[in-house]
Amino acid sequence: MQEAATPPVFIHVATSRAVDPVDAVREAAQGITAADTCFILAFVPGEQDTALVARTLAEELAGIPVFGCSSAGQITDRGYESDALLLLVFPKQHFRCSSLLLSPLLPLSTTQIAAQAQRHERKFRRTAGWKRLGLIFADGLSRQEDLLVSTLETVLGDLPVFGGSAGDQLRFEETFVLHNGAAHRNAAVLLFLETNLPFSGIGFDHFLPAGAQIVITDADPDARKVFEINGAPAAREYARLVGCDVLDLSPMVFAENPLLVQFNNTHYVRAISDADASGALSFMAAIDDGLVMTLGQGQEIIRTLQTGLEIRGESGARPDFILGFDCVLRKLEIEQKQLEQAVSDILRRESVFGFNTYGEQHCGVHMNQTFVGVAFFPPEERNFH
Structure with missing residues (x-):
């Protein structure tokens, strides 16, 4: 009780x-x-x-x-x-x-x-x-x-x-x-x-930066969509980076493996909401061509x-x-x-x-x-x- x-x-x-x-x-x-x-x-x-x-x-x-x-x-x-x-x-x-x-x-x-x-x-x-x-x-x-x-x-x-x-x-x-x-x-x-x-x-938040830098190489900032990461199709490259099959991408995978951007010596989460049929990733905050990011590693929530x-x-x-x-x-x-x-x-x-x-x-x-x-x-x- x-x-x-x-x-x-x-x-x-x-x-x-x-x-x-x-x-x-x-x-x-x-x-x-x-x-x-x-x-x-x-x-x-x-x-x-x-x-x-x-x-x-x-x-x-x-x-x-x-x-x-x-x-x-x-x-x-x-x-x-x-x-x-x-x-x-x-x-x-x-x-x-x-x-x-x-x-x-x-x-x-x-x-x-x-x-x-x-x-x-x-x-x-x-x-x-x-x-x-x-x-x-x-x-x-x-x-x-x-x-x-x-x-x-x-x-x-x-x-x-x-x-x-x-x-x-x-x-x-x-x-x-x-x-x-x-x-x-x-x-x-x-x-x-x-x-x-x-x-x-x-x-x-409960994330720290982990792994190598990631570069957004093709994006639509107005729609918060990313088409390419590191010169490869976004969803496929993201799935490779987090170690899963692109078909297994889900809200839970996105929640546990966000991308981080550094601003004024602080890392902020740029969460992914979904992957569409074309392989683009939709984000819930600002994104742009050339943005350098890193995967976030979760700490004990x-x-x-x-x-x-x-x-x-x-x-x-x-x-x-x-x-x-x-x-x-x-x-x-x-x-x-x-x-x-x-x-x-x-x-x-x-x-x-x-x-x-x-x-x-x-x-x-x-x-x-x-x-x-x-x-x-x-x-x-x-x-x-």
Whole structure:
């Protein structure tokens, strides 16, 4: 029997496992009041009708801003789940929020997005003694997250931005973001937050570079497709490098054997989503001709998760909660290795809540097979007045 997790103090967590979207919203929304609530983050199961969920949330929670996205899985008070509507309720006592819908992402105008983000950030009135951060939720099938987050990093200066790409449980068909009572495709939601809670960013994966360098010799950057690696057909060469037959390539093989790219002395995962009939490989983050990469060698995923989440505040306090964006390919590997219960126990113990993504955003970089998050700590005594 699972040990009961200690619920967070400074946000309210609501879930529903009802299959019907309307029933799920009504169950999860019970007891949430506009008088106390600043905003809500909603992470919707990829199997549910996200547009219907968005409309029903607007009806049931009139007057409360709701943001979020469709998800490839949820991180709830039970740990990993796949079919739970998750609502994270952020109270006015500790949070202020302003939102911006960025649409369309394709075609992406960096000039327009830069101007919108700067203008919106300047209009967001500052509260003395409170600190700021940004959250970004992007359509996970737009293929524009790399350019989007690098643009935001450039124009927003010292504002830290964290986020994840909307998913749909590895179907790669439709992903949505939520804003103003509607579900949007080809869009992103940028949230500017102020909080009187101390916070700290988190970002880690479980791969180290291994083996010889690999060169992308033919690619379509816009489509994130690679046709040749080392001058050979991409899928065939990749299969040779990982030691399997090209016919045996699968999401599990891709999850355990990603390619890594080095940037600012740090290696980032460039995950492969699939191999098509022509032998091309589709990637979940930026790719280009001439890019030099290496195979990633996986480390023990339980140990790296425990180490990555052992974050403490300046006073040594544990986080009250961690808002987590965890790549769906990590979840896939964990499930295949039958580690789901062990990982869920860790997530529950560390008060992690969030969703499984099609990519993560941190420090101006869009990456894959990474855990990105924000740890929020109990406020200092002066903030209670």
